[in-house]
Amino acid sequence: MGDFDYKIIINNLPFLWDGLLLSLKLFCIALVGGIFFGTLLALARLSSWRILSYSSAGFVNLIRSIPFIMAIFWFYFLTPMLVGKITGQQGEAVGPFTSAVVAFIMVESAYYSEIIRAGIQSVPRGQPWAAYALGMNYWQAMGHIVLPQAFRNMLPIMLTQAIILFQDTSLVYVVGLKDFLGAASKAGQISGRIVELYIFVALVFLIICFGASRLVKYLQARMDAGRV
Numbered sequence: 001m002g003d004f005d006y007k008i009i010i011n012n013l014p015f016l017w018d019g020l021l022l023s024l025k026l027f028c029i030a031l032v033g034g035i036f037f038g039t040l041l042a043l044a045r046l047s048s049w050r051i052l053s054y055s056s057a058g059f060v061n062l063i064r065s066i067p068f069i070m071a072i073f074w075f076y077f078l079t080p081m082l083v084g085k086i087t088g089q090q091g092e093a094v095g096p097f098t099s100a101v102v103a104f105i106m107v108e109s110a111y112y113s114e115i116i117r118a119g120i121q122s123v124p125r126g127q128p129w130a131a132y133a134l135g136m137n138y139w140q141a142m143g144h145i146v147l148p149q150a151f152r153n154m155l156p157i158m159l160t161q162a163i164i165l166f167q168d169t170s171l172v173y174v175v176g177l178k179d180f181l182g183a184a185s186k187a188g189q190i191s192g193r194i195v196e197l198y199i200f201v202a203l204v205f206l207i208i209c210f211g212a213s214r215l216v217k218y219l220q221a222r223m224d225a226g227r228v
Helices: 006-011 013-045 048-065 068-087 098-123 126-133 138-175 180-191 194-227
Strands: none
Touching: 006 013, 006 098, 006 180, 006 194, 013 048, 013 098, 013 138, 013 194, 048 098, 048 138, 068 098, 068 138, 126 138, 138 180, 138 194, 180 194
């Protein structure tokens, strides 16, 4: 480390900052989309309608069984081919950011659906029955009674999954996106000093993820104290 060049990091900070913003943008979109569609999938899996229950269970099990990076490849490389096969015309390539967004939302919705389903099932069954007795329908009981309690119970594990999601944003390099890691890799190749930039990226990921993990432990302790 005697020849460690800090100036390489300083000189590339604007480029790295743009990459970090892209990673954070992808993270926020995937988090919101994953929780929204994950909630719908969880409700579908708990539905008494077998078509909804079986189809959502099949989707979740399929997505959770494939590597994350394969989902990105599907939309970036296979979608134009499938469009061409169906229409008989050359399909247009899906943009790298669109491919990453769709893949991340699809995968995260599958994982969050299991978390949310467990959270819903953790709410005592007497709660929705009491809501029905007060005249609420299914959706009112879910929106006003069950889901608020479920989200409170599963908040720590949802934040833990969010940490994993932020780490997984580095996978978008496979479709050429200049995310935080991709920006560091590109800058390192140009300058020939990739070690310094990779160490800097690792430290930033460490600070963000460690801070988020401490927040999870704090919230878990507060929730455990509230149950005593």
